[in-house]
Amino acid sequence: MSRTLHYPWDLIVFVIEVALFSYFIFVNAFYLFTAFVALFRLPDFVKIHRVDPLRSTGSALDKPISIVIPAFNEEVHIERTVNSLLAIEYAASEIVVVNDGSTDGTLAVLTEAFALEPFPAVYRVAVPTKEIHAIYRSATHPNLMVVDKVNGGKGDALNAGVNVARFPLIFSGDADSFYHPSTLIWMSEPFEKNPLTIAVGGAIAVGNDAIPETPDGKIEPQLPKGWLPRFQALEYLRAFLGSRMGWAPINGLGTISGACGLWRRDIIVEAGGYRTDTIWEDLEMTLRAHNMMRKQKRPYNIAFAPYPVCWTSVPSTFGELYRQRKSWHRHLAECMVIHRNLLFGGGVIGWLTMPYLMFAEFLAPAAVLFGLLFAVVALYFHFINIYANLLLLGLVVVLSILISLLSILLDQLSYRTYRSSLWPLLSASVLDFFFRQFIFVANLSGLFAWLFRRPFHGRKGSPPGINVAAYRPEPYRRALPAASIKTAGR
Amino acid sequence: MVYAHAFDGFIWAVEVATLTLGGVVLLLAIFVVALRLRFDAVARRRTKLIEQWTAIFRGERDDLPALRGEDRYTVLLLYDRIRGDLDSSRSLIAREHADEIARRAKIDGFAAGLLTSRDDADLIAALSVLGKLGDLRAVGPAARYGNAGGTELSRTAAEASLRLSPDSVGRVIALVRDREDWVSSRVESMLRLASQPVLDDAMSEAISSSPARGRIRLLDFLRCCSAPAARSIARGLVSDETDPEVVAAAIRALSGVAEPSDDARIRPFLLSPDPFVRLAALRIMRRVASPQDAPVLGSLAMDNDSWVRRRAAEALVALDERMRSSGTEETVSEADPFARDAIVEARATMLPVPIS
Numbered sequence: 001m002s003r004t005l006h007y008p009w010d011l012i013v014f015v016i017e018v019a020l021f022s023y024f025i026f027v028n029a030f031y032l033f034t035a036f037v038a039l040f041r042l043p044d045f046v047k048i049h050r051v052d053p054l055r056s057t058g059s060a061l062d063k064p065i066s067i068v069i070p071a072f073n074e075e076v077h078i079e080r081t082v083n084s085l086l087a088i089e090y091a092a093s094e095i096v097v098v099n100d101g102s103t104d105g106t107l108a109v110l111t112e113a114f115a116l117e118p119f120p121a122v123y124r125v126a127v128p129t130k131e132i133h134a135i136y137r138s139a140t141h142p143n144l145m146v147v148d149k150v151n152g153g154k155g156d157a158l159n160a161g162v163n164v165a166r167f168p169l170i171f172s173g174d175a176d177s178f179y180h181p182s183t184l185i186w187m188s189e190p191f192e193k194n195p196l197t198i199a200v201g202g203a204i205a206v207g208n209d210a211i212p213e214t215p216d217g218k219i220e221p222q223l224p225k226g227w228l229p230r231f232q233a234l235e236y237l238r239a240f241l242g243s244r245m246g247w248a249p250i251n252g253l254g255t256i257s258g259a260c261g262l263w264r265r266d267i268i269v270e271a272g273g274y275r276t277d278t279i280w281e282d283l284e285m286t287l288r289a290h291n292m293m294r295k296q297k298r299p300y301n302i303a304f305a306p307y308p309v310c311w312t313s314v315p316s317t318f319g320e321l322y323r324q325r326k327s328w329h330r331h332l333a334e335c336m337v338i339h340r341n342l343l344f345g346g347g348v349i350g351w352l353t354m355p356y357l358m359f360a361e362f363l364a365p366a367a368v369l370f371g372l373l374f375a376v377v378a379l380y381f382h383f384i385n386i387y388a389n390l391l392l393l394g395l396v397v398v399l400s401i402l403i404s405l406l407s408i409l410l411d412q413l414s415y416r417t418y419r420s421s422l423w424p425l426l427s428a429s430v431l432d433f434f435f436r437q438f439i440f441v442a443n444l445s446g447l448f449a450w451l452f453r454r455p456f457h458g459r460k461g462s463p464p465g466i467n468v469a470a471y472r473p474e475p476y477r478r479a480l481p482a483a484s485i486k487t488a489g490r
Numbered sequence: 491m492v493y494a495h496a497f498d499g500f501i502w503a504v505e506v507a508t509l510t511l512g513g514v515v516l517l518l519a520i521f522v523v524a525l526r527l528r529f530d531a532v533a534r535r536r537t538k539l540i541e542q543w544t545a546i547f548r549g550e551r552d553d554l555p556a557l558r559g560e561d562r563y564t565v566l567l568l569y570d571r572i573r574g575d576l577d578s579s580r581s582l583i584a585r586e587h588a589d590e591i592a593r594r595a596k597i598d599g600f601a602a603g604l605l606t607s608r609d610d611a612d613l614i615a616a617l618s619v620l621g622k623l624g625d626l627r628a629v630g631p632a633a634r635y636g637n638a639g640g641t642e643l644s645r646t647a648a649e650a651s652l653r654l655s656p657d658s659v660g661r662v663i664a665l666v667r668d669r670e671d672w673v674s675s676r677v678e679s680m681l682r683l684a685s686q687p688v689l690d691d692a693m694s695e696a697i698s699s700s701p702a703r704g705r706i707r708l709l710d711f712l713r714c715c716s717a718p719a720a721r722s723i724a725r726g727l728v729s730d731e732t733d734p735e736v737v738a739a740a741i742r743a744l745s746g747v748a749e750p751s752d753d754a755r756i757r758p759f760l761l762s763p764d765p766f767v768r769l770a771a772l773r774i775m776r777r778v779a780s781p782q783d784a785p786v787l788g789s790l791a792m793d794n795d796s797w798v799r800r801r802a803a804e805a806l807v808a809l810d811e812r813m814r815s816s817g818t819e820e821t822v823s824e825a826d827p828f829a830r831d832a833i834v835e836a837r838a839t840m841l842p843v844p845i846s
Contacts, residue, residue, distance in 0.1 A: 048614065052642045057679050059679070061674035061677075061678055119838055122831045122835045388504070391505060395507060412529065
């Protein structure tokens with residue numbers, strides 16, 4: 001197995017091998033670190049809340065929350081989503097659905113299902129948005145409002161919702177997701193316990209298949225039937241329980257998901273609202289909040305509520321998944337450039353989260369591509385040992401399975417998100433390595449699309465998560481006009 | 491040659507790491523499966539147990555089956571939940587029946603045993619149950635953990651103290667003031683357990699002796715006191731306090747229990763330079779404003795603060811409703827169309843929406 005090494009080429013090869021191996025160790029060390037932090041924190045958290053459950057008391061002292069749901073061409077899901085939001089048990093909440101210039105029957109479905117009537121709402125323009133045509137209120141559910149506006153993308157729709165919202169906390173959700181009745185009780189808890197909390201992220205699970213309810217009203221979600229959604233179910237467990245649950249206790253949470261996030265409204269407004277010139281808005285908003293608070297030297301906390309409160313629909317075909325991940329990676333790239341000053345800028349966010357996002361996420365496709373090219377060239381010139389490479393590949397696969405299994409273990413020790421058999425999830429964790437190669441290709445494509453600034457177009461009927469308006473990169477801007485007051489349609 | 495040795499060493503290390511991690515993965519997979527099977531079995535058993543004991547605690551069944559050791563924790567938590575639900579009901583008989591069953595099933599002894607645990611979850615369960623059962627063995631630990639434990643443990647200990655010793659109200663209120671991590675709605679439920687005359691006195695004393703921040707925190711819970719006591723405390727602060735945040739909190743507290751005579755006391759605050767005070771005053775004026783307040787309310791409908799404008803518009807519409815008039819638009823300037831819109835919105839918000 002030993003080989004004879006000759007100066008200088010073999011030394012160069014050796015250095016590259018060590019660099020690639022070190023990178024691999026660096027990335028997996030992050031995954032294992034967060035998974036182990038979660039493993040120490042989560043069971044205690046669950047045990048405490050089992051003996052002291054958070055329940056709705058109907059108290060007027062609960063912090064009022066505005067639920068903002070941007071919707072673009074969501075006629076299929078919107079009624080179910082709004083019904084699940086109306087079933088949320090919380091004393092003071094209002095629902096603001098923002099119809100972002102849908103070209104399908106989203107507004108008609110809402111009007112029909114919830115008896116919408118024109119409502120002369122007066123709202124404060126704290127962040128600029130595209131024009132609002134009209135605001136409606138439900139005759140059957142007075143706490144439901146629908147804002148009908150010109151299409152401006154998800155960020156713009158959220159900004160319109162923030163303007164119309166009346167309450168100090170804003171819950172941002174997705175129009176194609178389904179929410180647990182206790183969502184707001186569970187997610188508002190960190191705001192009560194720690195006054196420094198500016199945002200709370202919730203855990204998301206895959207709800208592609210039916211979410212049957214038991215006779216006593218309990219939701220018992222089943223694992224999706226298709227392999228692709230199943231891989232994503234595992235991936236979500238890794239992301240939320242294995243990763244975010246590990247980042248949150250050290251105040252290093254980099255993303256509050258757009259499908260399930262609770263924010264202080266004043267922080268969103270102070271930060272200038274959601275950006276409309278990036279493909280997505282959630283990662284950028286979270287990093288901007290970190291950036292703003294650090295610049296102003298204000299203490300803050302961004303928390304995570306590990307309860308699986310949101311079930312979302314994930315892409316079920318390779319094409320949809322490819323487009324979704326491509327856009328996600330492109331957004332990550334945008335955010336890394338916008339918030340590059342955070343990297344090594346101090347604190348957990350600067351020394352851990354940003355290096356993780358930059359090197360283990362953003363640059364990962366480039367590193368993997370370099371590794372693959374190096375392997376091909378080195379094999380061609382017989383610089384490297386095939387056995388050694390296969391061995392390293394084996395190590396990568398084993399580590400990938402280990403991290404997936406740790407996430408499944410975390411889920412079993414906490415909420416057991418999916419009530420169906422464990423075997424599909426276990427087999428997915430073994431095959432997950434191959435799924436991740438596909439994601440690598442999509443991410444790489446997103447990286448190139450960002451590098452070459454290719455226009456991005458959402459398309460009608462595209463999968464959840466990429467229904468965005470036609471996107472063309474613009475120069476990054478941030479200008480906030482003075483707040484004014486407007487009436488809908490004025 | 492040194493590279494060759496390094497390479498061999500590296501390969502050996504990777505081989506060992508891969509094999510070791512492979513073994514760990516296999517063991518972990520077996521562990522996860524075993525855990526799931528066990529959890530499934532426990533869940534099935536727990537479902538049956540909960541069904542059976544819920545019926546027993548609710549008096550729907552007369553028998554009292556023997557409780558196995560491993561089931562005691564589940565039944566203890568079930569009792570805690572059912573008894574917590576019964577707290578808000580007026581059925582003393584149902585509460586006493588549940589307590590009697592818990593004692594006969596020796597839940598109290600089991601809970602007392604948990605008081606020596608170092609696990610916060612066990613302590614919370616034990617203190618909560620013993621507090622509900624009125625078991626004096628929890629008095630000492632409840633006092634000890636009231637200000638020492640984490641958020642949930644300290645609040646549960648304070649609640650147990652309230653249930654077990656009425657003279658602890660003053661101490662608990664001081665904790666409520668200082669422990670800002672306690673969830674307000676839970677504190678409200680907890681304070682409603684206290685005897686009202688004792689709570690009234692303790693709250694009055696705590697508010698008078700607290701700094702501004704503590705007063706603001708405690709004023710939120712004035713709603714748990716009797717209406718006369720709450721009125722008296724809030725009126726006192728409205729008259730004497732100088733800190734605008736405390737004044738605003740006092741006016742808010744007074745709004746829930748205000749009497750018509752309070753309008754004269756509150757009216758001057760409509761002109762306060764502090765928007766929070768104006769806003770708080772408008773809460774009361776919405777209920778008690780008279781036609782002579784209309785000009786002031788009209789000017790507040792054009793205030794710089796958007797929330798003051800909104801509340802002033804609501805107060806004007808409410809005044810119209812009470813007086814069966816419709817002249818509110820006249821009180822705001824033609825030059826401020828947004829104030830007029832705010833009135834239109836307030837009217838649409840406050841009146842029932844026609845269902846077409």
